[in-house]
Amino acid sequence: MAKIRKAMMKDAKDIHLIIKERTRDAMVLPRPLNSIYSHLRDFFVAESDDGKIIGCCALAISWDFLAEVRSLVVVPEARGARLGARMVQASIQEARDLGVREVFVLTNIESFFDKLGFAETDKNILPQKIWADCINCPQFPDCDEVPMIMKL
Template sequence: MAIIRKARMEDAEGIHSIIKDSTKNAMVLPRSRSSIYNHLRDFFVAEAQDGQIVGCCALSITWDCLAEVRSLVVTPESRGANLGGRMVEACVQEARDLGVREVFVLTNIEDFFNKQGFVATDKNILPQKVWADCINCPLFPDCDEIPMIMKL
């Protein structure tokens, strides 16, 4: 059984590796090592009993009382154990602790996030996200991700 915990310095390479592997399947956007180190405090990790990082997820503060769950990855061999759900729960709890009122995600796995309590919304209510990150994405403006939001 893996544990969910805040990321530490020694986790950065493991986070980078599993995100890089997931970008091959277009499951998440790539993140540079520099970006991971710069945002390490945003990350939660799933750590297997052998110490390997088998999942990660980040909570990124976007704007006043608005945060994003991003970079959710679980290695293929660790899927099915609710690690993704537990990491999203950890992010949502941290958002509550910080006084965030809404958490959003852009995703291709709508059913998973529906089960976590998110509902589909219009991307136009997220202009901070669109102009901060989406504008630099190679898929912009033809993104197929679904914006979803959870009110806390």
């Protein structure tokens, strides 16, 4: 069974690669390798029994008591084993440990996050996210992602 753990320096290039693969179908925003390194402490990874990185998820602090789950990716051959859910749950636990009060996500897989306890919300409550990241997204302003939030 794959284990979920905090990312380490040796994982940065693997994280970058699996995110890069997933940006092709516009499921996650691209992250340059230097961004992965500078935000490495945000990441959890799923590691297979043979030591291969097969998933990642980041918890990014956005603003006062607000954090975002982002860059959630599980490689196709490892899907269906609840790795994504386990990484999100690890991120939520870390948010609680940090004293975060709300965690949000922008997603096109609402049912996945709904099962984890997130609820759809208004994008207007996320002004820091819109201007920090969304403004540079190729899909802005015609984004099809749904904002969801969890109160901790």
